[in-house]
Amino acid sequence: MNDVLLEMRGITKRFPGVKALEDVSLSVRRGEIHAICGENGAGKSTLMKVLSGVYPTGSYDGEIRFDGRPVHFGGIRDSEAVGIVIIHQELALVPNLSIAENLFLGNERRGRGGLIDWNRSNADARELLTSVGLHENPVSPVIQLGVGKQQLVEIAKALSKEVRLLILDEPTAALNDVDSAHLLDLLRRLRDRGITCIMISHKLSEITAIADTTTVIRDGRTVETLDMRAEEATQDRIIRAMVGRDLDSFYPDRVSEPGEEVLRIEDWTVWHPTQQRKVVDGAGLSVRAGEVVGIAGLMGAGRTELAMSVFGRSYGRDVSGRLYLHGQEVRARTVSEAIGHGIAYATEDRKRYGLNLIADVRANVSAAALGKLARAGWVNANEEIKVAEQGRREMNIKTRTVLDPVGTLSGGNQQKVVLSKWLFTDPDVLILDEPTRGIDVGAKYEIYTIVNRLVAQGKAVVLISSELPELLGMCDRIYTLSAGRITGELPVGEATQERLMARMTTDKEFAG
The missing domain is CATH 3.40.50.300 (P-loop containing nucleotide triphosphate hydrolases)
Structure with missing residues (x-):
C-alpha cells in the first residue's frame, strides 16, 4: 500500500492584487501528525482551504491527490465525502444547540418517517464524546462548555463523519496549558487509531513534542519539510525557516x-x-x-x-x-473616562472586541480618539489618513494601503493595528491582554520590540499572558x-x- 495519503502539487492561489500561494507542494503520510508552520500571512490557512474545498477546484492551479487518486472538490461536502475534515480556529458550533445537535448538524440520525431519532442521536453522541475523553450530557447546550471542551466536540463531530484526514487550524491557540495537553494526548490517540492529522500551530514547543513531520511555508512558498525525529529538527531550525533569519x-x-x-x-x-x-x-x-x-x-x-x-x-x-x-x-x-485619564486596554479577543473587521485600517486606528481629528463634529479625513500612515510606519503594519479592510490582514498585523489605535490615544498606562495569542514567532518579536519602545518612552505597561x-x-x-x-x-x-x-x-x- 502506498505510504502517502495526501499529495498537493504545485498549488498556486491568487487573490486580486496578491499571490497567496505559489507552487506549494505538500506530502502527508498515512497515520502521521504533520505540522505546518509559518508566519501570519504565509499561506497556511489558504492552503488548507484549498485542500478542504473552501476554495473549490478551478479557483487555483495545481493538483491534489488523495489516497493515490486525483480529487476535485467543489465544496466542503465533497472533501468530507472522502474523509477530509477541517476544524477552523474559529469554532463552527451553534452555541444554543445541544452537543448532540451540533455533532449531527446536517448529518442527523433519522428514524421512521424521516423524523430525527433523538434516542439514537443522544446514544451515538455519548459514544463519540467518550471516544474523545469528554464526559458531558449530550443534551447540554454547547454554550455551557469551555473552549477546551468545545474543541473536543468539534473533533467528535469530525469522527462522526468517518474522518481519515483531520485538519486542525491553531487548535490550542485559545486553550490553557491543561486543555492543550489534553488535546495533544487525544491527537496521539487518534494517530494510534490510524487517523492522519495536519496541525497548523504557532506553538513550536507543541510541534516538537507531537509532530512526526513539519512543513514550513514562507511568503506563499514551501521552504522545507523536516523529519521531526532527525537531530537537526529543532525549534531554532524551524524559526530560521519561518522568518528567513536567526532570532x-x-x-x-x-x-x-x-x-x-x-x-x-x-x-x-x-x-x-x-x-x-x-x-x-x-x-x-x-x-x-x-x-x-x-x-x-x-x-x-x-x-x-x-x-x-x-x-x-x-x-x-x-x-x-x-x-x-x-x-x-x-x-x-x-x-471614555478611562481613556481620558490615560488608560488603554488592548483586548485578548481582537476580532470581536478590538477591531471592526469590515472597516479599513484608517478607521480602526482613529476609532478610540476621533475627537483629536474632529472640528465642529466633522472628522478631517486627510488628518485621519496621516495618523493611520504614521501608525503603519511605526508599527511596520504590512498592508498595501491604510484603506484596506482590517479583516484582510494577518493576525500579527491586526494586533499591530490594535496597538496603533490605543497609542493614538496617548495613554500613560497600556494594558495588554494576551497580545501575542495566535501570532507567529516573528510577529511576536516585533510586538515585544514595540512594548520595549513604549516603556523606554516612559509608558507603564501591564502584560497579561498565559505563556509563563x-x-x-x-x-x-x-x-x-x-x-x-x-x-x-x-x-x-x-x-x-x-x-x-x-x-x-x-x-x-x-x-x-
Missing part, C-alpha cells in the same frame, strides 16, 4: 529603569455580571513608568475581568476599590492571580515557572 533571542534585550508610580489599585473587587460570586476579590497592584508588570493566572483566575473592570468598568457589576493615577485617586466609571516564558522574558515584576485574588508578587529575577505556578494554583497569599 538571537525570543525576547529583545531591554534595560529596566522604572520611574515614578503611574497606576495603583487597592482592594479592587468585582462581582460577576449575572451570578452571585466575586470574580476579583480585594486585588491590589501597582505599575511604574518605564515598567512592564505581568499578571499570571490560570484560565478563570480573573485576569481579563480585572483588566476590563479597571478600564472603565467594562466588565462586571458592583465594582469597588480605589484607583490611583500619578498618586491621585480618580474615577473611571466609563471607557513570555512573562519571564518581558516583565520587570509579575503578580499571580488565583480565584480572583492576588496570591503573590515576584521580581522577574526571583521568578521561575515553578514558583509562579505554585502561586497560581493556591488560595493563600505568598509573602514573596
Whole structure:
C-alpha cells in the first residue's frame, strides 16, 4: 500500500492584487501528525482551504491527490465525502444547540418517517464524546462548555463523519496549558487509531513534542519539510525557516529603569455580571513608568475581568476599590473616562472586541480618539489618513494601503493595528491582554520590540499572558492571580515557572 495519503502539487492561489500561494507542494503520510508552520500571512490557512474545498477546484492551479487518486472538490461536502475534515480556529458550533445537535448538524440520525431519532442521536453522541475523553450530557447546550471542551466536540463531530484526514487550524491557540495537553494526548490517540492529522500551530514547543513531520511555508512558498525525529529538527531550525533569519533571542534585550508610580489599585473587587460570586476579590497592584508588570493566572483566575473592570468598568457589576493615577485617586466609571485619564486596554479577543473587521485600517486606528481629528463634529479625513500612515510606519503594519479592510490582514498585523489605535490615544498606562495569542514567532518579536519602545518612552505597561516564558522574558515584576485574588508578587529575577505556578494554583497569599 502506498505510504502517502495526501499529495498537493504545485498549488498556486491568487487573490486580486496578491499571490497567496505559489507552487506549494505538500506530502502527508498515512497515520502521521504533520505540522505546518509559518508566519501570519504565509499561506497556511489558504492552503488548507484549498485542500478542504473552501476554495473549490478551478479557483487555483495545481493538483491534489488523495489516497493515490486525483480529487476535485467543489465544496466542503465533497472533501468530507472522502474523509477530509477541517476544524477552523474559529469554532463552527451553534452555541444554543445541544452537543448532540451540533455533532449531527446536517448529518442527523433519522428514524421512521424521516423524523430525527433523538434516542439514537443522544446514544451515538455519548459514544463519540467518550471516544474523545469528554464526559458531558449530550443534551447540554454547547454554550455551557469551555473552549477546551468545545474543541473536543468539534473533533467528535469530525469522527462522526468517518474522518481519515483531520485538519486542525491553531487548535490550542485559545486553550490553557491543561486543555492543550489534553488535546495533544487525544491527537496521539487518534494517530494510534490510524487517523492522519495536519496541525497548523504557532506553538513550536507543541510541534516538537507531537509532530512526526513539519512543513514550513514562507511568503506563499514551501521552504522545507523536516523529519521531526532527525537531530537537526529543532525549534531554532524551524524559526530560521519561518522568518528567513536567526532570532538571537525570543525576547529583545531591554534595560529596566522604572520611574515614578503611574497606576495603583487597592482592594479592587468585582462581582460577576449575572451570578452571585466575586470574580476579583480585594486585588491590589501597582505599575511604574518605564515598567512592564505581568499578571499570571490560570484560565478563570480573573485576569481579563480585572483588566476590563479597571478600564472603565467594562466588565462586571458592583465594582469597588480605589484607583490611583500619578498618586491621585480618580474615577473611571466609563471607557471614555478611562481613556481620558490615560488608560488603554488592548483586548485578548481582537476580532470581536478590538477591531471592526469590515472597516479599513484608517478607521480602526482613529476609532478610540476621533475627537483629536474632529472640528465642529466633522472628522478631517486627510488628518485621519496621516495618523493611520504614521501608525503603519511605526508599527511596520504590512498592508498595501491604510484603506484596506482590517479583516484582510494577518493576525500579527491586526494586533499591530490594535496597538496603533490605543497609542493614538496617548495613554500613560497600556494594558495588554494576551497580545501575542495566535501570532507567529516573528510577529511576536516585533510586538515585544514595540512594548520595549513604549516603556523606554516612559509608558507603564501591564502584560497579561498565559505563556509563563513570555512573562519571564518581558516583565520587570509579575503578580499571580488565583480565584480572583492576588496570591503573590515576584521580581522577574526571583521568578521561575515553578514558583509562579505554585502561586497560581493556591488560595493563600505568598509573602514573596
